[in-house]
Amino acid sequence: MVAKKAAKAPAIHTFKWKGINRKGAKVSGELQGESVAEIKAELRKQGVNVTRTQKKSKGMFSFGNKIIPMDIAVVSRQIATMLGAGVPLVQSLQLIAKSNEKAPLRELMTSIGTEVASGTPLSQTLRGYPRYFDDLYCDLVDAGEQSGALETIYDRISIYKEKSEVLKSKIKKAMFYPAAVLTVAGVVTMLLLLFVIPQFKDIFEGFGAELPAFTLFVLGISDAVQSYWYIILAVIVIAVMLFKKAHQKSQKVRDNTDKFILKIPVISTILDKAAIARFARTLSTTFAAGIPLVDALISAAGASGNFVYRSAINNIRSEVMAGMQMNVAMKTTATFPDMVSQMVMIGEESGDLDGMLSKVADIYEQQVDDAVDALTSLLEPMIMVVLGVVVGGLIVAMYLPIFQLGSVVG
Template sequence: MAVAAKNNKDKVKAQDTFTWVGVNRRGKIVNGELFAETIQDARTQLKAQGINPTKVKKKPKPLFGGAKKIAPKDIAVLSRQIATMLSAGVPLVQSFDLIGKGHENANMRKLLGEISLSIQAGTPLNEVLREHPKYFDDLYCDLVKAGEQSGALEGMYDRIATYKEKSEALKSKIKKAMTYPIAVLSIAAIVTIILLVFVVPQFQQIFASFNAELPAFTQMVIGMSNVLQNNGLLILIAVIIGAALFFRAYKNSRKLRDALDGYLLKIPVFGMIINKAALARFSRTLATTFAAGVPLIEALESAAGASGNAVYRNAILQIRDEVSSGIPMNMSMRNTKIFPDMVVQMVQIGEESGSVDDMLNKVANVYEQEVDDAVDGLSALIEPMIMAVLGVVIGGLIIAMYLPIFQLGKIVS
């Protein structure tokens, strides 16, 4: 059976996209695209659909780029589609087939084709998904396994879809909070460099004819311009090398990543958003896994990995260790001293009433809404602040250049 699954997988990997033109049963000319191994295979598929193909050819690959990568958002959409089809009574294999054939992304069609063929070969879905860890993490596969073992895969996929949708929405809000100021400040830096390298030297030539001492502010700007003109390439190379070394160290050093995670939580405004986002991820993940019947210890491990911050990850792992020794979860959370009293109290109520998952879902909803409100408020606050920074920087350069001219006008008068 394993050999059959492997052969099926190799078969899918050889498939390509074909464009076709044909005549349907009503005599109408139709066209489209399909996924097949060879032109003959494509013609066979079309005839099976009642279409007489007149022209079939392999779709050329783009000169630049290629098929889009499979993004986490695509997996969230896929999860919702599977949940919808299962609730409508569509068999699992047919669900993957239908979604795969209609998907615009060739990489997604290939992935779904591999999954479908492996399921047909008799491999459980959770094991098939584990063969693609790039797209389906351990948490996803564990939830699918729990759904398969309980015979409630339909309901489980609905929970998975909701979890993925909430996670992607939260991630999108965090990116929104970070991207806008970085983009605007980057543009400001580029404009400043252009002014210093190309505009300031023109004024410098004019100032040379004044035979007078320039204002200190103007001299400072001219000095910065000279540094960039004489050493700009070296500075650029040093910045690129420094950035490359930093990212390499960040990738290879867990200690560095953990330290940076701790500093991020202390940044004004942004740290508050990151804190709330980590609490929302923890609550949503733990609620989803706990409601799925995953043992609490394993659920806490999944929540630790999904928190997105080393400080919270270490705290959740500490909670896991204390819970495994018999300490109530709410007491363990309080011992970490990083969870707000509201979260601890909600978990305590959940433990006493036997509804921990419901309480955690409520906590997740609260913090997701707070993150949303904080990001909107930050966007409204940061726009005038950035405009003020741009005005000071650009305006300062302009004033520095015109200040000697103004002073010269006063002397002449």
């Protein structure tokens, strides 16, 4: 039975204050609390006559102060380490809150620690912060609390979060390079068409001879870009915004995008391996935590990150519910490589499915790492080749009439 969601604890804010101490000296600093009244009361206990208090503003440019998934991974590792050292849970949360340099994370951990200290189970408390702790995270903590092995579960959670964030970083890196190549090539081309080629056009007008077809083609593009650059820019911006909106609102658009991405050469290989790694890592972690395989497959499907794999895993779940072994069900989907289904078969026969899935995740995470490094090495010279072809083509188009200048003069 799912526990009822606890009421969210009052938000903890950081306040700047100024005042005068018992010796008459001016003092200032920062304190955390729920309200200005609480801050003033605390400072009066310390013998400070408060002259000014102000809630600390996060500011427009405080992006680096925002809680990111890697912060949650670090906190998870800290909790696992402290629990492993025998530090009680409430004290662990309080120590992490006090020692953290990032104010939003400090406030979050203070709120969680306050709720847990009042008797609310940790898993129930975390469900009040879905922005930072998803259902999988909370389910794992809940399993640890119910089994009395929260220390072991948190060690698994920390490994899972660390591996997930590293994998996510590698995928972003893999996607960045192709985008960088296209962006640089596009910017350079636009600059040439807008500012460089028009200079040549003035020269060509005095030639009095017919220009080569390639040169006329490039000059035509340059004229179009100069005349309608704002329309071209508007179309690109609107197209991007419409796609982004459709991607957010339409499941069908997201699914078709996932299918298309898996057909892009080179990139598709990395994304395939990453999806398998996420599937194996999630299933290994949840199954080892004592969550039934059928329920664990739900989490694994959501964590795969791609419609094709999500559909395949849901089909596997349906077959497993009907009594089929998972390795057989994986073969029927024709989505997972034979090596993966064979390792799952070994894990099922040996009774060490979670251990075998962990090995699968390790293998594919390493393959993703190698593939991203290979892509990086390939694209670095490719950037030069693409720019060379684009810039070189435009330069050749402009110099062809000059090469023919001798025959024109003759």
